[in-house]
Amino acid sequence: MHVHNYEKLWLGASLLLIVGFISTIVYGAAGAGITMVNDEGGQVNPKELGNTSGFDDPGVTKVGPNEYEVHIVALQFAFQPGTVELPANSTVTFYVTSRDVVHGFEVAGTNANTMVIPGEVSQITVEFDEPGEYGIVCHEYCGAGHHSMAAELIVREPSNFTMQDDTQTPTSGNETTNATATPTGGESA
Amino acid sequence: MSTPGETAGETVESAREMLPDNSFLIQYPHVSRVVRSLFLTAFVAFGIGAFMGVLQALHRTGIARIVESADYYTFLTLHGVLLAIVFTIFFLAGVFTWANTRSLDRPPVSKRFTWFWVVTMSAGTAMAGIAMLAGLLPSIDISADVLFTFYAPLQAHPIFYIGLAVFVIGTWLAGIDWFRQFLAWRREHPDERIPLQSFMVLTTMIMWFIATLGVAVEVVVFLIPWSLGIMPAPNPLLTRTLFWFFGHPIVYFWLMPAYLLWYTVLPKIAGGRLFSDPLARVVFVLFLLLSTPVGIHHQYLDPGIAEGFKFIAMTNTMFLLLPSLLTAFTVVASIEHGARQRGGTGYFGWLKALPWRDPAFTGMALAGLMFAAGGFSGMVNAGMNINYLVHNTLWVPGHFHLTVGTAVALSFMAGAYWLVPRITGRKLYSRPIGLFQVVLWFVGMVFMSAAMHRGGLAGIPRRTAEPQYPQVAFETVAGSVGSLRLQLAFGGVLLFVSALLFLMNVGLTAMNNKPARGLDSALPPALSGPEQSPTVLDNLKLWALIAVVLVILAYSLPLYSIVQGAGLYPAGQEASPAVIAPLLEVIA
Ligand code: HEM
Ligand SMILES: [Cu+2]
Ligand SMILES: [Cu+2]
Numbered sequence: 170m171h172v173h174n175y176e177k178l179w180l181g182a183s184l185l186l187i188v189g190f191i192s193t194i195v196y197g198a199a200g201a202g203i204t205m206v207n208d209e210g211g212q213v214n215p216k217e218l219g220n221t222s223g224f225d226d227p228g229v230t231k232v233g234p235n236e237y238e239v240h241i242v243a244l245q246f247a248f249q250p251g252t253v254e255l256p257a258n259s260t261v262t263f264y265v266t267s268r269d270v271v272h273g274f275e276v277a278g279t280n281a282n283t284m285v286i287p288g289e290v291s292q293i294t295v296e297f298d299e300p301g302e303y304g305i306v307c308h309e310y311c312g313a314g315h316h317s318m319a320a321e322l323i324v325r326e327p328s329n330f331t332m333q334d335d336t337q338t339p340t341s342g343n344e345t346t347n348a349t350a351t352p353t354g355g356e357s358a
Numbered sequence: 359m360s361t362p363g364e365t366a367g368e369t370v371e372s373a374r375e376m377l378p379d380n381s382f383l384i385q386y387p388h389v390s391r392v393v394r395s396l397f398l399t400a401f402v403a404f405g406i407g408a409f410m411g412v413l414q415a416l417h418r419t420g421i422a423r424i425v426e427s428a429d430y431y432t433f434l435t436l437h438g439v440l441l442a443i444v445f446t447i448f449f450l451a452g453v454f455t456w457a458n459t460r461s462l463d464r465p466p467v468s469k470r471f472t473w474f475w476v477v478t479m480s481a482g483t484a485m486a487g488i489a490m491l492a493g494l495l496p497s498i499d500i501s502a503d504v505l506f507t508f509y510a511p512l513q514a515h516p517i518f519y520i521g522l523a524v525f526v527i528g529t530w531l532a533g534i535d536w537f538r539q540f541l542a543w544r545r546e547h548p549d550e551r552i553p554l555q556s557f558m559v560l561t562t563m564i565m566w567f568i569a570t571l572g573v574a575v576e577v578v579v580f581l582i583p584w585s586l587g588i589m590p591a592p593n594p595l596l597t598r599t600l601f602w603f604f605g606h607p608i609v610y611f612w613l614m615p616a617y618l619l620w621y622t623v624l625p626k627i628a629g630g631r632l633f634s635d636p637l638a639r640v641v642f643v644l645f646l647l648l649s650t651p652v653g654i655h656h657q658y659l660d661p662g663i664a665e666g667f668k669f670i671a672m673t674n675t676m677f678l679l680l681p682s683l684l685t686a687f688t689v690v691a692s693i694e695h696g697a698r699q700r701g702g703t704g705y706f707g708w709l710k711a712l713p714w715r716d717p718a719f720t721g722m723a724l725a726g727l728m729f730a731a732g733g734f735s736g737m738v739n740a741g742m743n744i745n746y747l748v749h750n751t752l753w754v755p756g757h758f759h760l761t762v763g764t765a766v767a768l769s770f771m772a773g774a775y776w777l778v779p780r781i782t783g784r785k786l787y788s789r790p791i792g793l794f795q796v797v798l799w800f801v802g803m804v805f806m807s808a809a810m811h812r813g814g815l816a817g818i819p820r821r822t823a824e825p826q827y828p829q830v831a832f833e834t835v836a837g838s839v840g841s842l843r844l845q846l847a848f849g850g851v852l853l854f855v856s857a858l859l860f861l862m863n864v865g866l867t868a869m870n871n872k873p874a875r876g877l878d879s880a881l882p883p884a885l886s887g888p889e890q891s892p893t894v895l896d897n898l899k900l901w902a903l904i905a906v907v908l909v910i911l912a913y914s915l916p917l918y919s920i921v922q923g924a925g926l927y928p929a930g931q932e933a934s935p936a937v938i939a940p941l942l943e944v945i946a
Contacts, residue, residue, distance in 0.1 A: 173886075176687065177639065177758065183683040187676045194672060203743040205658060205665045212662070212923050216930035245934065250499060254501050271509045272936050273750050277817030277830050278748035284660045286595050287931060288924045291661035304830025308750035308819035310505050312512065312934060313428040316824035 205356060206283045210290030214333060215268050218242055231332055241265045242273040243285045248313035250307060252321045255297055256330035262294045273308035276322055284309060297324045367898050381839035381877040382460060383783045389459045390781040392472055394868075396452035397781075399480060400445050401861060404767075406442035408857035410434070415806065415850025418438060419843035430823035431503045432493040438506030439490060442612070442762060443525075444483050445461070449770050450615040451479070451532050454559045455500040457618060458536045460879055461555035462543040464537050471571060479528030483519025489514060504716065505821065507605070508581070510597045513933040516585040525576050526570050535564035547876065551888040552896050554635055555622055555700065555881075556806060559644040562614040564902045565607055568909060569641060569650050572603025584933070593924050594664045596917070602653035604915065610649040612762050614642070616769035619691050623776060626881050627719045628712055630696025633688045635884035636891030641688075643895065644681040648674055651912030658745045662923055667916045672742045672914065682733060717792030721772025724800040725765045732760030750821070753814020756807045766811050771860050772796060778867050779874035786874075787866035791859055798856040806849025809842045816842075 172180075190320065197203050218224040223240040227249045232239045237259055242249040255261055265274045265285050272285040276295070283291040285307075307318035377383060381392050406417035410433045416422040417430055424934065425433065455472075459465055467471045486502070492515070493501035502514035536559050540552070552560070576597050583589035625632045632638065657663055694708055702711025713719045735757040738744055775792050779785060786792065814820075816834040825843060832839050894900065 172637075173634070175691070176634070176684075180684070181686045183680055187679055190676050190679075190737060190741065191673055194744075195445050197741075197743040198669075202744075203746070205742060206663050207665045207668075208919070208923065212928070214928070214930040216932070269932065270512050271598070273819070275750070275817065275819065277819075278833055279817075282659060282746045282749050284657075284750075286489050286598070286661060288593065288928045289595055289660075289662040302831075304817075304827060304832075306817070306819050306822075306827060306830055308821075309509075310431060310434075310512075310821040311512070313431065313503070315431070316427055316822045316827075317825040319829045321829045323652050 171358050190353065203280075204294075206291055206293055210266075210292035212288055213266055213290055215266070215287040218266065218268055223351060224266060229255060235259045237261045239263050241274070241320075242268055243274065243307065243311075243318075244268040245270065245316040246307075248274075248307070248318070249318035250320070252323065253305075254323045254330065255324060256327040257297055257324050258299045258327060260294060260296050262292060265291045265293075270311050271309050272311045272318070273306070275306050275308045277304045277306055279303065282308075300324050300326050369837050370458070376413065376873060376875075377783060378876070378878055378881055381783075382879040383458070383877070384460055385532065385879070386465055388469060389455060389465055391776075392476060393452040393456050393781045395476060396448050396455065397778070400448035400452065400770075401774075403448065403483075404497050404857065405438040405861050407437050407445060409855055410437035410440070412850050412854035413849050415853075418823055418825060419847045421847045427823035429494060431505065431821075432490065432501070434821065435503055435505050436490050439486065439535030441767075442506055442608075445618040446612045446766060446770075447525075447529060447763065448479070448483075449774075450611070451476075451529070452564075453615045453618065453770075453773065453777070454532070454536060456781065458539055458559045458795055460881075462539060464539065464543055464546075467538045467542055471538075472526060472535055475528050475531035477528075478531060479525055482521045482525025482528055485517045486523060487521070488519035490519065498826075507601060509601070510581060510584070511591050511915065511933050513585055513935060516582060519581045519585055520578050520601070524576070526574060526577075529566065529897065530570070533567060536560065536563060551893070554638060554884070555618060555631075555887065557639055557896065558614065558618045558621070558642050560898055561646045561901065562611065564898065564905065565614075565646045565649050566611055568613070568902075569604045569607030569623070572600045572653070573605075576600035576604075587754070590927040591933055593926055593928050594931065595660065595924065596920050596926065598653070598660065599657065599663075599917065601919060602656040603650065603654070605656055606653040607649040609762065610645050612766045614645065616725065616766045616773075617685060619639070619769055619773045620726065621692075622881055623773065624689065624719070624722050625692040627716060627722075627776065628693045629700045630692055630694075630698075631882045632884040633691040633695065634886045636886060636895065637684060637688055638657070638884075639888070639891060639895045641681040641684050641914035643901050644678075644684075646901050647908060648678045648681075650905065651908045652678060652856070654912075654916060655740055655742075658742050659749050662918045662920060663916060664919065668742060670912060673738065675740045679733070679737070682729075686726075686730065693723070715789065715793060717789060717796050718772045720774040720793060721775065721796035721799075722769050724796060725768035725772065728760050728768070728800065729765035731807075732757060732765060735760065741896050747813050749818060751814035752810045752818045755820050756810025756814055759803060759807050759810070762798065764807075768796060768799050768896070771799070774860075776866055778864055779863055780877050780879065782866055782868055783874055784870040785872040785878075787863050787870050788872035791863050793877065795856050795859040795863065798852055801854055802849045802852030804849070805845050806853060809845035809887050812837070813839070813842050813846070 209282040211219050224242055227240040227242045232238050235258060237255060239253055239261060241263060243265060267285045269287060274285050275282045281293060281295045283293050285291055301324050304324040305320040305322055413424060413433055414437060426562040489502040491502055492498045493503050500515045502518035504512045504514045508514060540556055542558060580592035580597055584591055621632055623637050652671050652674045654667055655675045658668050697708035700711045702708030738748060739757060753826055812834060816832040818832050834842060
């Protein structure tokens, strides 16, 4: 088959471009350490969140010197809790799940972003370096009141920050306690 | 282009006698009728969809609010379904029916069968349409406010899902019709290469058969029984994954008829010839192979799917760039050849020799240009970890209004200016209006899409009726959010005006009593013809087999692990709104 020289040149350049794109992604993952939301969060029963550790009392938990966990329940049409306060210079792991339909979770203007699917727990780890106020929006259509579904995230100077529910019993160390808490019934087909 | 012999009293009937014997309408009056009826449905859907579009553009920017925010999503569902599914696929069916017949030079095998699939597709559309529209009437207990992605456990009325299933079956029957037509041709031409347009139709349909399996299983196995209250709610991650199994390749289902027009019609309009027939075949084979095993790139941010599967989808997606880059080359080379045939010279000077006054040419050229821009924003979406920044923000509709909303839709409009006279025998009502209209679409889209892209970078979500949230301050990189909103709405209004002009121009063409002239239906042969390419390219069975194997490789493990995770019917899933279940409880 006759392939014109210009075609060959173009083909080569195209392949180079594609390999280049893939390399930037690989660099982002391996070099910059950006990982994707994955299956680590495990499964929960959306009707049993009240009995699921972490989601029974959603909010911030301190799990290490500068490490926090935040459990968030998305429901039509709100996030629980509606306000999240965290100290700056901390590493925060969000566990987000839904009580009803598919929602989204996006800290507007940042790349903290995930889908929220009932039955699945989305686990994302984010670092907050600077104090500031952020909005959290639901970015997936979830019903007639979808446009009213938002929450606040306030990152405070570490000196201004106190845990609101210090008295609460701490969850067990660094482990992701919710992740395997209530595996659901499997196939009932 | 009025000729001296043309008089006011001349009717189209008498003018038909003046059409050349090899014009499509004279050779295939029945097929022309089929194409006309498919186009009619496509254009009605386009009109309603465009109206919803401008309402959305005005509403979500807070500029003019005619409906309640809660009803916004009914409009958005109509917009997505009518434009991305009904308009595109009915138009495609018309183009494919025309192209398969023209290039095989024989009609479909059975008139009844052809009308059967037209009616099936239309019936499915009507059912889904009724369910969506009923959402606006609270007095009727039917709704389908689920958007065109219908993620469970959001629930629509069963007739919405049944309508979708019937529609998809209609498209399968259409594909079978085109294959039968081809096989009948093959019996008479055992040793010939498949004519190029038919090759494009067949490879696209094989891709479609494979891709629609995902949505067919989703709808028929899970959603219909669930919405009828017979089965429990399915695993939402599983149904999403089945949806995107189909949801990415549908993108290429939209695009392939536009490519068919770019490869085969555009060179003719430009006065030249297709640069390379073999390369065109390679491109369509690549799309057949790579379109489906990439759907997980729509689920980069889904929990419950391991990163490795996402990575595989990402690499496949990047390789899917190749056929589009090759297309860019071939199309530009073919147009340049046309320009030089018309006396164009110089490095770029040849551009001036192109038929810019022809809306069919200019529309497709602008569509191609926008597609290049859409390709770049698409690369950002495809870049797995960069996707975090834009996922489900306004950036995404900004992206696909460049691709399906312009590369495809504008090519279809331009193609209609060329094709409608050929299937009606009537002269295009107005070329200047046509030209103005395609340019207006381009300009409107520059405004709307640029504003959407920038809004997305500021974190403004898609699919929302409200411009503002009390808790959130969206910050743009440059310019104020207010000016972005104005641009978005302004672009939307231009687009709507352009859509109206198009519908008016085509409508008046269909009623035009001036006969079309010189409709030779032959397309010029390619500069490098198919005889120079290996015959294995035409081995459709082989490509279909490889495509299936790739799909199995890409999807079996992810599907297995999703079902392993939460099961097929996980506990605690509940429909919202529950459509039929309460009804059943009342009866029981
Ligand atoms: C008059 C021209 C058009 C206007 C003014 C328009 C406007 C819009 C706007 C503002 C949105 C975003 C809504 C939101 O996310 O809240 C949207 C979404 C969308 N548009 Fe268009 N559009 C037009 C034409 C088209 C065309 C021609 C197509 C495809 C052929 C198309 C396909 C879509 C799809 C698939 C969505 C996403 C729906 C969803 O999120 O469920 N639009 N459009
Ligand atoms: Cu929502
Ligand atoms: Cu895709």
